[in-house]
Amino acid sequence: MTHPDVTPVIKARGLMKRYGTVVAMNGADFDLYPGEILGVIGDNGAGKSTLIKALSGAVTPDHGTMELEGKEVHFRRPDDARALGIETVYQNLAMSPALSIADNMFLGREWRKPGFLGSVLRMTDRTRMNEFARAKLSELGLMTIQNIDQAVETLSGGQRKGVAVARAAAFGSKVVILDEPTAALGVKESRRVLDLIKDVRNRGIPIILISHNMPHVFEICDRVHVHRLGRRLCVIDPKQHSMSDAVAYMTGAKLPDDLNEAA
Amino acid sequence: MTSPDTPTKTISDFEAKLEQADTTVAQFDRDDKTAIAIARGFMRDNPTLIPALVLVVSVLAFGAIAQNFLKASTLSLVLQQVTVTGFVALAQTVVILTAGIDLSVGEMLLFSSLVMGNLAVNNGLPTGIAIAIGIAVGTAMGALNGVLVAKMKLPPFIVTLGTLSIYRALKLAYSHSESIRNVDIEQKAPSLLFFGNNFKMLGATVTFGMIMLLIAAAIMWYVLNRTAWGRHVHALGDDPDAAMLSGIAVDRTLISVYTMAGLICGFSAWVAVGRVKSISPIGFETINLDSITAVVIGGTSLFGGRGSIVGSVLGAIIVGVFITGLSLARVDSYWQTFATGCLVIIAVALDQYLRRASK
16 A cells, blocks of 8 residues: 555645644645545544645645645645645535535636637626536436526535535546535435545545544545644554554554554 | 455445435425415525516506506606616625625715716816716725725725715815806716706606616626626625635625726716716715615625625615605605615515525
């Protein structure tokens, strides 16, 4: 499970972020390799969210470096990360409930009509966007949603997650980041979202999965990054460690034998 | 590495039960069979239907009460009276869609009209240039509101409450509290009165201002519904954090919204001069609240994200119908104000009732 010769898709070293006197990231390292699902676990307050926000451009670290496929990158806004093919599904989904499914999928990157209508009158190409949205939703088996024009607020929690994952999968050409994708979902809906995640990975896009749900993490992740006290404690192979090991590491009850195992 | 489809650990026991689970998607009993529920759903999907319905009903009702009401001349008078309010309501709608509010619209309008009048009449500038500068001044005032809201992160209510006083003071200082008379405008800058021109059609008086309002409303409808910017304005009012995470430049969009409001107010100034034929620093005292009233009656939510331009224009007309209708029915003017107040409360109550249905 080690990758000595492979360039990581994302490589971060020594990320620091302070909020006043609170240190949210204290020299955090991070590696994501091609084609894998990497789990990120950690206790509340370990700084997982800040790490993820740094990777997705919502937070700018005070120090440290980030590389995307070996090239150094600096994100100041979520848009910067998105432009490079890093898509994030936030826990609160970052969708506008009053807008339609298609509107939400294209929020911030609307397609315009060709020619005069688009360039001068700035008219959005609704037909093309609706078609694309419908295609992407059916690709992921989400077309139980009848109407692409219906407002997101009329969807169930699971359907909303589905739309958010479809949006990320449609535009995330390099990396898809999922923050607690199964939180607040029923058993059946969680299963559906996990299958979706595997679908996306099978198409070759590496995935970062942040979750508190150990069974889910251990089921679908190839490697698990354990975050503790603002930095990476270790990376473990879920096939060689038990869930209780992982919980012991992330809560500090036990120290891993080899800090760089599988990293 | 194992193949991606075989789980690395056994599926948890409780999930293994899913194999036997009912495969239909979650279903709920729906109560969409009753007539009320159907009507409610329909109105929710077509938010401009309510103001349109209210307008038709009130026109018919006043037609029955006041004998002169259902005449082309009376109805066109109503439209003339609400032209300026309608314009300002366009500006107010864009701002309210972002869950903001602009209390300084009236002052921006008056200041712009005074700039136009003073430059054209007293300073002898070509009228076209005077109008352009007037509109630019309105736009700049709107931009200042936008910068304060977006960059200083101040609540829009506070910002525009402040600029309301500031713009009013600047306006009085600039104009020395003096009006510009109609004769002077007619002599030196007749094109300032352009939107007051009218023609007769089927007994109705149609002013250029009314036609311009329709054109402006159509443009704003297009901008809000068919451009990316319009979608961003809705998203911003719906949930600013989600909008930011979706990659929308929140600050820039907010500034552009308030600037747009200033621009529309600047333009309305020109229309307003055509309507009242003179320029006074103390006209249009109630237009701030009138514009908000029109927007709310038109079905736009003060909490942002939902609303329509068409509704706001209809809202302005409804208020005009009530005022004119009640005065033709010889109801005292304070009861006219009373009725407007009731309208606002009913409109918001209805909005809440429909919203609950969507949850």
